[in-house]
Amino acid sequence: MTVAHPNTAGPATTIAAVPWEQARTLARGCVRQPLPVVTRPLGDALGHALAEPLTALTDLPPFDTSAMDGWAVAGPGPWRTGGAAVLAGDHSGFLDHGTAVPIATGARVPEGATAVLRREHGTVDAGGDLLHLHPAGPEPGRDIRPRGQECHAGEPLIPAGTTVTAAVLGLAAAAGYDRLAVHRRPTVELLVLGDELLESGVPRDGRVRDALGPLLPPWLLSCGAETVSRRAVADDPGLLREAVRHSAADIVVTTGSTAAGPVDFLHDTLHGLGARLLVDSVAVRPGHPMLLAELPPAADGRARRLVGLPGNPLAAVAGTVTLAAPLLRRLGGHADGEPCRVRAAAALPGHPRDTRLLPVLRTDHGVAPLPFDGPAMLRGLVLADGLAVVPPGGALSGATVEVLDVPRRA
Numbered sequence: 001m002t003v004a005h006p007n008t009a010g011p012a013t014t015i016a017a018v019p020w021e022q023a024r025t026l027a028r029g030c031v032r033q034p035l036p037v038v039t040r041p042l043g044d045a046l047g048h049a050l051a052e053p054l055t056a057l058t059d060l061p062p063f064d065t066s067a068m069d070g071w072a073v074a075g076p077g078p079w080r081t082g083g084a085a086v087l088a089g090d091h092s093g094f095l096d097h098g099t100a101v102p103i104a105t106g107a108r109v110p111e112g113a114t115a116v117l118r119r120e121h122g123t124v125d126a127g128g129d130l131l132h133l134h135p136a137g138p139e140p141g142r143d144i145r146p147r148g149q150e151c152h153a154g155e156p157l158i159p160a161g162t163t164v165t166a167a168v169l170g171l172a173a174a175a176g177y178d179r180l181a182v183h184r185r186p187t188v189e190l191l192v193l194g195d196e197l198l199e200s201g202v203p204r205d206g207r208v209r210d211a212l213g214p215l216l217p218p219w220l221l222s223c224g225a226e227t228v229s230r231r232a233v234a235d236d237p238g239l240l241r242e243a244v245r246h247s248a249a250d251i252v253v254t255t256g257s258t259a260a261g262p263v264d265f266l267h268d269t270l271h272g273l274g275a276r277l278l279v280d281s282v283a284v285r286p287g288h289p290m291l292l293a294e295l296p297p298a299a300d301g302r303a304r305r306l307v308g309l310p311g312n313p314l315a316a317v318a319g320t321v322t323l324a325a326p327l328l329r330r331l332g333g334h335a336d337g338e339p340c341r342v343r344a345a346a347a348l349p350g351h352p353r354d355t356r357l358l359p360v361l362r363t364d365h366g367v368a369p370l371p372f373d374g375p376a377m378l379r380g381l382v383l384a385d386g387l388a389v390v391p392p393g394g395a396l397s398g399a400t401v402e403v404l405d406v407p408r409r410a
Contacts, residue, residue: 017283020355027327034333035184045164048182049333054158057176059148064109067143071100072113076137079130100130116143161335183333189249190230193256211313212255222407223325224332235263256311259289283354286375287318315375318357339402342367350394359384
């Protein structure tokens with residue numbers, strides 16, 4: 001596929017579209033190194049990428065703990081009971097042979113204890129003896145989580161490049177961390193282009209609502225970015241040039257103006273600013289008129305890049321997963337995960353020549369296509385569990401295809 005667009009240096013030129021996977025590789029490869037390392041309190045590290053491996057600062061658990069509510073017992077039963085219950089956070093002391101003490105889940109097991117007898121498995125008689133309700137006493141170690149069962153101090157837990165999730169935060173806290181070394185989030189400025197866009201109310205007078213202004217910031221956040229500014233820019237080449245020139249964000253994301261229409265000024269803007277085009281159209285449907293460019297550095301010398309997305313909503317999403325997501329994740333230091341490959345439960349229609357990104361729904365037998373998959377539609381995306389990467393010509397039922405994730409929450 002080829003695409004024609006105007007060029008300020010002369011007449012319209014014809015550019016060969018980049019294959020889809022090659023475009024993603026170029027987006028990753030233009031990042032020479034991730035953004036600098038910063039330290040963040042645990043509460044502020046969510047969504048960042050670890051800049052160094054997470055290593056256990058202590059054994060987990062740090063001491064033998066009870067896995068159940070019941071009694072800590074020493075030796076075979078029956079046991080003499082006595083003493084206050086051992087609660088989580090207590091110093092448990094020592095347990096003599098043939099004795100038992102009540103214990104709570106998570107409490108430190110007293111020295112000398114051989115097992116924990118679950119509350120429902122024992123009863124205390126009138127004489128104060130604890131009796132086991134089963135023929136044999138609990139085997140040694142029963143319902144005790146031994147010290148270091150999960151990890152030992154100094155043991156690597158998570159590699160660098162891992163995205164900090166809620167579970168990572170919990171493990172880091174359990175392992176003794178108060179702060180984490182992470183890569184700085186890439187900053188994004190979102191420029192929504194077009195005189196036809198409304199920011200409120202129903203479409204009217206030939207104008208339509210802006211769907212991408214609300215849609216893209218949460219999606220970019222799921223890629224590890226921070227949208228520091230979102231603003232509308234009218235169809236005016238001077239306004240567009242100034243907006244791009246003065247943006248201080250690491251990444252400028254624009255919507256619309258990537259093709260060759262009468263008010264598509266983005267190519268001329270980039271040419272006038274001395275930007276370097278890395279990708280100019282991708283052989284993918286929807287979304288083929290997308291682009292990636294290196295902008296002149298910021299005033300402080302930081303590298304800046306621009307991702308130009310098509311204006312149609314589903315086409316813009318295709319551009320986001322093709323160019324913006326790999327660029328932002330690599331810039332933020334996130335490791336590349338293994339592609340998710342799933343069986344097609346039904347035939348997946350494709351484009352005759354280009355890769356197609358198709359909203360799909362997971363079923364018991366694989367993924368199936370959804371309706372409302374046109375470049376200007378979002379209904380299919382709302383219902384989708386992912387975007388299937390359909391090769392040119394389509395995929396037969398039973399074929400294996402890659403499925404890209406779609407964010408469910410910010």
